[in-house]
Amino acid sequence: MLLGAGRLLCSDRRRPGSAHEAFFREVWRELPAVRRVFGNSPWRGHRRSARRTPGSAMEPCAEPPLFTFGVIADVQYADIDDGANYTRTRARYYRNSVRLLRRACRAWSEEDVRPRFVLQLGDVIDGHNVKHGASERALETVLRELDGCPAEVHHVWGNHEFYNFSRDALLASALNSARLGDGRLARPGDMYVYHFSPAPCFRLVVLDAYDVSIIGRDETSEKYEEAASIMKEHNSNPDLNHPPGNHDNCPLMSFSQCRHNCSFFFSVHTVTHGLEQRFVKFNGGFSQDQLQWLDEVLSLADTNQEKVIVVSHLPVHPSSTDPICLAWNHSTVLSILHSHSCVVCFIAGHDHDGGYHQDELGLHYLTLEGVIETPPHSDAYGTVYVYKDHMFLKGRGRIEDRVLRYPDHVNG
Numbered sequence: 001m002l003l004g005a006g007r008l009l010c011s012d013r014r015r016p017g018s019a020h021e022a023f024f025r026e027v028w029r030e031l032p033a034v035r036r037v038f039g040n041s042p043w044r045g046h047r048r049s050a051r052r053t054p055g056s057a058m059e060p061c062a063e064p065p066l067f068t069f070g071v072i073a074d075v076q077y078a079d080i081d082d083g084a085n086y087t088r089t090r091a092r093y094y095r096n097s098v099r100l101l102r103r104a105c106r107a108w109s110e111e112d113v114r115p116r117f118v119l120q121l122g123d124v125i126d127g128h129n130v131k132h133g134a135s136e137r138a139l140e141t142v143l144r145e146l147d148g149c150p151a152e153v154h155h156v157w158g159n160h161e162f163y164n165f166s167r168d169a170l171l172a173s174a175l176n177s178a179r180l181g182d183g184r185l186a187r188p189g190d191m192y193v194y195h196f197s198p199a200p201c202f203r204l205v206v207l208d209a210y211d212v213s214i215i216g217r218d219e220t221s222e223k224y225e226e227a228a229s230i231m232k233e234h235n236s237n238p239d240l241n242h243p244p245g246n247h248d249n250c251p252l253m254s255f256s257q258c259r260h261n262c263s264f265f266f267s268v269h270t271v272t273h274g275l276e277q278r279f280v281k282f283n284g285g286f287s288q289d290q291l292q293w294l295d296e297v298l299s300l301a302d303t304n305q306e307k308v309i310v311v312s313h314l315p316v317h318p319s320s321t322d323p324i325c326l327a328w329n330h331s332t333v334l335s336i337l338h339s340h341s342c343v344v345c346f347i348a349g350h351d352h353d354g355g356y357h358q359d360e361l362g363l364h365y366l367t368l369e370g371v372i373e374t375p376p377h378s379d380a381y382g383t384v385y386v387y388k389d390h391m392f393l394k395g396r397g398r399i400e401d402r403v404l405r406y407p408d409h410v411n412g
């Protein structure tokens, strides 16, 4: 059965829009064995196939957008020679990343419609700065570039922010953009969360994915205790950055690295090692307080009939990312998003390969390709054009164009 299902899942037949897609969705939904084998991501290999509006394939609509905003993720700047990721499967261009950031800021400045804001999705400088005592200098370098942006910058915090700075230092730094937030339903406690309305009927919510984490919390804090106990339950490796399960000997690992072409192997690898891989120290989760706050903000947005974009460094939908990059309690966040009628999109960084998924309710999950793993001749940033009934992501370089039509229950 595995081979048969594998052939089917490998084939173009499950490609969104194909004549067989509905059949495969049905099989996947109805047969627990298939779901067990292929996990939550049987369409993942097709995550780059955006739905496009006929006639508007690669350009925004002719009509003026309500507003636009810039997006960029995982700059991870450091003044060091090029290197590689942990598994040495991807190059990292530490110095060049700030050049790409500069290019993005310049391009946003030259656009016909000036972006209303820029969204920096976290990991703006790399953890390597710490051992060179260069954290402050690196931050100054990227902030200087961001000063060239034509609009205010909203910063999300990722794991590399916490490698470089304590939470208190971050709260006191220019990376704290919560002052740009709406005063209503102010953030509780010491979480870095806020929301703002960039235009009438739209709202953006910034989440803190390291609220409960080993790296984002002081060791004496309750939230650190909570994170430590979650990790103890799920990951028994001496090095907590090493995901649970033995991947080193997994013959599928090399195939699963090549996720765009080998979705079958990726799916099997995911099942073999499962979503448990997310329980690593470089990820984190959302506290109960934060989830309650999110629920309240979304309720207010429902009442005001706003369209909401939620953002965090960590992705929350398993089909929009490698599971090793998922937020620990991603499924609770998904339940909250689903319990409100206002949410149209979730945007994250962290998985430098990027990802995309549209779920059964029509919500979009966008994971942006990281600047740090983008070769010098390419780019990794985008501009989102926001319209009444959809958004259009104009991607540059590695980031693909996408039409993100709002869910039917939002468009009415």
Ligand SMILES: Nc1ncnc2c1ncn2[C@@H]1O[C@H](COP(=O)(O)OP(=O)(O)O)[C@@H](O)[C@H]1O
Residues within 6 Å of the ligand: 085, 086, 087, 123, 159, 160, 239, 241, 242, 243, 282, 350
């Ligand atoms: N599979 C792994 N096993 C052990 N340590 C890892 C693994 N993957 C990453 N790390 C370590 O975790 C930290 C964060 O990894 P990194 O790849 O820099 O994160 P990011 O994806 O946010 O750039 C680094 O110190 C890295 O060496």
